Amino acid sequence: MSSWVGRRFEVLVGPVAHGGHCVARHEGRVVFVRHTLPGERVVVSVTEDRGGSFCRGDAVAVLTPSGDRVDPPCPVARPGGCGGCDFQHASPASQRLLKASVVAEQFSRLAGLAVSVEVEPLPGGPLSWRTRARLTVDSVGRPGFRAHRSHEVVPISGCPISAPGTVDQVVGRAWPPDSSVTVAVDAHAVTHIGPGSMAVETAARRTWRVPAESFWQTHPDAADLYAEVVSSWSGLVVGDAAWDLYCGVGLFAAVLASQVGPSGEVIAVESIGAAAAAAADNLSDLPQARIFEGRVEAVLSAGVGRDPAVVVLDPPRSGAGRRVVEAISSRGPSRVIYVACDPAALARDVATFGDHGYRLERVRAFDAFPMTHHIECIALLTRS
Numbered sequence: 001m002s003s004w005v006g007r008r009f010e011v012l013v014g015p016v017a018h019g020g021h022c023v024a025r026h027e028g029r030v031v032f033v034r035h036t037l038p039g040e041r042v043v044v045s046v047t048e049d050r051g052g053s054f055c056r057g058d059a060v061a062v063l064t065p066s067g068d069r070v071d072p073p074c075p076v077a078r079p080g081g082c083g084g085c086d087f088q089h090a091s092p093a094s095q096r097l098l099k100a101s102v103v104a105e106q107f108s109r110l111a112g113l114a115v116s117v118e119v120e121p122l123p124g125g126p127l128s129w130r131t132r133a134r135l136t137v138d139s140v141g142r143p144g145f146r147a148h149r150s151h152e153v154v155p156i157s158g159c160p161i162s163a164p165g166t167v168d169q170v171v172g173r174a175w176p177p178d179s180s181v182t183v184a185v186d187a188h189a190v191t192h193i194g195p196g197s198m199a200v201e202t203a204a205r206r207t208w209r210v211p212a213e214s215f216w217q218t219h220p221d222a223a224d225l226y227a228e229v230v231s232s233w234s235g236l237v238v239g240d241a242a243w244d245l246y247c248g249v250g251l252f253a254a255v256l257a258s259q260v261g262p263s264g265e266v267i268a269v270e271s272i273g274a275a276a277a278a279a280a281d282n283l284s285d286l287p288q289a290r291i292f293e294g295r296v297e298a299v300l301s302a303g304v305g306r307d308p309a310v311v312v313l314d315p316p317r318s319g320a321g322r323r324v325v326e327a328i329s330s331r332g333p334s335r336v337i338y339v340a341c342d343p344a345a346l347a348r349d350v351a352t353f354g355d356h357g358y359r360l361e362r363v364r365a366f367d368a369f370p371m372t373h374h375i376e377c378i379a380l381l382t383r384s
Helices: 092-111 222-234 251-260 273-282 296-301 322-330 343-355
Strands: 008-012 021-026 029-034 041-048 054-064 119-121 132-137 143-146 153-155 180-185 191-193 198-203 206-211 241-245 265-270 289-293 310-313 335-340 358-367 376-383
Touching: 008 021, 029 041, 092 119, 092 343, 092 358, 198 222, 206 273, 222 251, 222 310, 222 335, 222 358, 222 376, 241 251, 241 322, 251 265, 251 289, 251 310, 265 273, 265 296, 273 289, 296 322, 310 322, 322 343, 335 343, 343 358, 343 376
Parallel strands: 029 054, 119 358, 241 265, 241 310, 265 289, 310 335
Antiparallel strands: 008 041, 021 029, 041 054, 132 143, 132 180, 143 153, 180 191, 198 206, 335 376, 358 376
C-alpha cells in the first residue's frame, strides 16, 4: 500500500483518544486527527503514515464545527505549528470533558475498570499558568517549541500558557544555534534561566529550595493541592511508617513525616542526585524522614526500612512498572496513593496492583495542564 502522506479527504470525526487527537475512519483505516473535536466534519491532511491500520493527520478545514470550538489564543496553535498545545481550539469546559473521557477509556481498556471522573479545574484559568519551560533553539538562534512529532523548531514570539517571567524572558534574544534553554519562575517571581540556580517555592506550609533544572509542578497551585490530597487520604497515625517514592525534592515526604511524627519513619527515594540532595536539605528538620538516592527498584530490593502502612508514588510519565509495583505489594501497605501525569501508565499499574490484592478506591483528576492533552490523576488503592 502506498503512503497516504499528503492526501486530503473529508471525514466525520469520532471520539477523542489519548494523545491530543480524535479518531476518524477512512477507507477502512483509522485516522488520528489533531485540531478537531468529536462530531465535526473536517478535511484531513495526512502528515504521517507508517503503513498498517492507521495514519495521522491534521484538520486543515472545518466543514461542520462543534459548538465547543473556539478561536485558539496562540497564532502557532495550528496545523504545522507548535506541538505543545492540543486543545486550544476547544472551550476550557469541553477540554475537561475530553480529558475525563480519556481517563475513563484508559481505565476501561487497560485495567478493565469502569471509572468516572470529573476533571477539576485549578485556579487561575487556562492561560499564564506554566511556570517552567524548555525551549529549543533553531539553526539561526531563535527559541521556540518543536512541531508535533517532529524535530522541526517553530520559532515563537510568546506563549499564552506560560507565566510571566518565563518564555517572555527568552524570546527576542539570540541563543546558541541548535541548543536548548530552560526557564522557570519561582514563587517569589524570580526568573531562573539555565541550570545552576536555586528556585524557592512554597507548598504544604513549607518553603522549598528546588534546583532550577529539577522537577517541580509546573502549575503554581498544583503542589499545594496534591499535598492536601495525599494528607487527607493517607490515614497515617503517629508512629507509622510510610514511603515516598520518586520523591523529587521531598514534597510528599514532608506531609507524611508530619503525620507519623518523630516516632514514625518515612523512606523517601529519588534517583536524580540534585533532587535527592535538595530533599535532604529541605527535610533536615524532620529526622524521621530518610532520603535514599537511587533507582526505586534498587532501593526497595535492598529491603530498607520498616514495612510501610502507606506508600505514595509519583513516577515519571512512563509509570512505575511491574517491578516497582511488585516490590511495593510485597511489603503489604494498607494504602497506596499513586500520583500520575499519564492515565495510561496509571491504568496499567493499577491493573498490576489488582493482581496483587489491591482495589481502586477513588480517583481524582485535575486539569493541571490546560490547553494540552495532559492531565494529572491521583488514585487511592487499598489492600483487599
